[in-house]
Amino acid sequence: MSFIRNAQLVLIPPAAAALAMLLQVGSGQAQTGTAPSTRQAPARIQLTPNQESELFKGQRSLSLRAHTDQIAILRTGERCLGEAKDLKALSSCRLTERQARRELMNRNRQEARALHQRLGLPAPKGGWGEGSRGKGGPGGWGDPADKI
Secondary structure (H helix, E strand, C coil), X not given: CXXXXXXXXXXXXXXXXXXXXXXXXXXXXXCCCCCCCCCCCCCCCCCCHHHHHHHHHHHHHHHHHHHXXXXXXXXXXXXXXXXXXXXXXXXXXHHHHHHHHHHHHHHHHHHHHHHHHHCCCCCCCCCCCCCCCCCCCCCCCCCHHHHC
16 A cells, blocks of 8 residues: 555646646646747739749749759869868868859849749748848857858
């Protein structure tokens, strides 16, 4: 009998705490430590069938060109890395590749904005500094060179 009584004394407090926590979660009063999102979902733009078709064709074309350009950048970078003889050359290859990627990203962004403008749509948003993961935001990657 004393074993059962000791088991009850040991198990009742954790069971009661778990039950209380479940009741709080069930009633919506539990505090998880994160605030609910206050950002509203962006309003969806209603496209005409013609706009939708043209937007699809333009975005597909942009994406195919971007992939071809990315492959060219990678091939050039691979050739440069293969020919590198020291750390300075290796660093130069990486810098050149990073600059080429940035130029491609900027060109793609400009072309996407031009496509949207041609179709009478608002310019797409995003890029550096926008949103929670942008430059300077909490937890964002940013560019180390911008911090110098």
